[in-house]
Amino acid sequence: MPLKVNEIFYSIQGESSYAGFPCVFVRLAGCNLRCSWCDTGYAREEGAPMDIWTVIERVKSYGCRLVEITGGEPLLQEETTELIRRLLDEELQVLLETNGSMDVSAVDRRCVKVVDVKCPSSGESGRNDFRNLERLTKKDEIKFVVGDRADYEYACEVLPLIRERCPGSTVLFSPLSGRMEPRRLAGWVLEDRLFVRLQLQIHRVLWPEKSRGV
Numbered sequence: 001m002p003l004k005v006n007e008i009f010y011s012i013q014g015e016s017s018y019a020g021f022p023c024v025f026v027r028l029a030g031c032n033l034r035c036s037w038c039d040t041g042y043a044r045e046e047g048a049p050m051d052i053w054t055v056i057e058r059v060k061s062y063g064c065r066l067v068e069i070t071g072g073e074p075l076l077q078e079e080t081t082e083l084i085r086r087l088l089d090e091e092l093q094v095l096l097e098t099n100g101s102m103d104v105s106a107v108d109r110r111c112v113k114v115v116d117v118k119c120p121s122s123g124e125s126g127r128n129d130f131r132n133l134e135r136l137t138k139k140d141e142i143k144f145v146v147g148d149r150a151d152y153e154y155a156c157e158v159l160p161l162i163r164e165r166c167p168g169s170t171v172l173f174s175p176l177s178g179r180m181e182p183r184r185l186a187g188w189v190l191e192d193r194l195f196v197r198l199q200l201q202i203h204r205v206l207w208p209e210k211s212r213g214v
Ligand code: SF4
Pocket: 031, 032, 033, 034, 035, 037, 038, 039, 040, 041, 043, 071, 072, 073, 099
């Protein structure tokens, strides 16, 4: 079966520990969640069929060694794990952005998984699959998008579980664009002595006017 692809583009990685690196993005179509603040709603429906080899050729055409598979929710499509494996076999470094509701255990361990934990303001925190925390390795990352104080407190409550089930993984706190003042979140992190990585979405700083292809 071909993959349903929303867009493939080359940009600067805006999030995770890889922020700042040039990266090819493969945005797959479809999502099983409806986050209240979703900024890629267009990817939930729109997409065209593309076979795996065409996707790989498009990715390689940019001559960039870093590629991210994102969505939507990429793990909704069965072929995604095969795409990831083949990209890794091409000696590319592969990141996967996933919304935290899907089982990640079928994903090749060479891939760096960036797994969301949805906070209450998303309206989807009931969909977090915390069993994923046991399926991650130290090189994987766990991301909270924080929209308000209640989200922050929720993230703080989940942190001990992460430290217990997935010690050594990087935890990212990302202020929700337009809703959470980054400086405010930084203040809370420092005040509470949290060892988490505050991340700003670099692509939004670089291209604030663009809503797609960044
Ligand atoms: S998981 Fe991602 S793509 Fe799906 S609704 Fe939430 S923010 Fe949007």
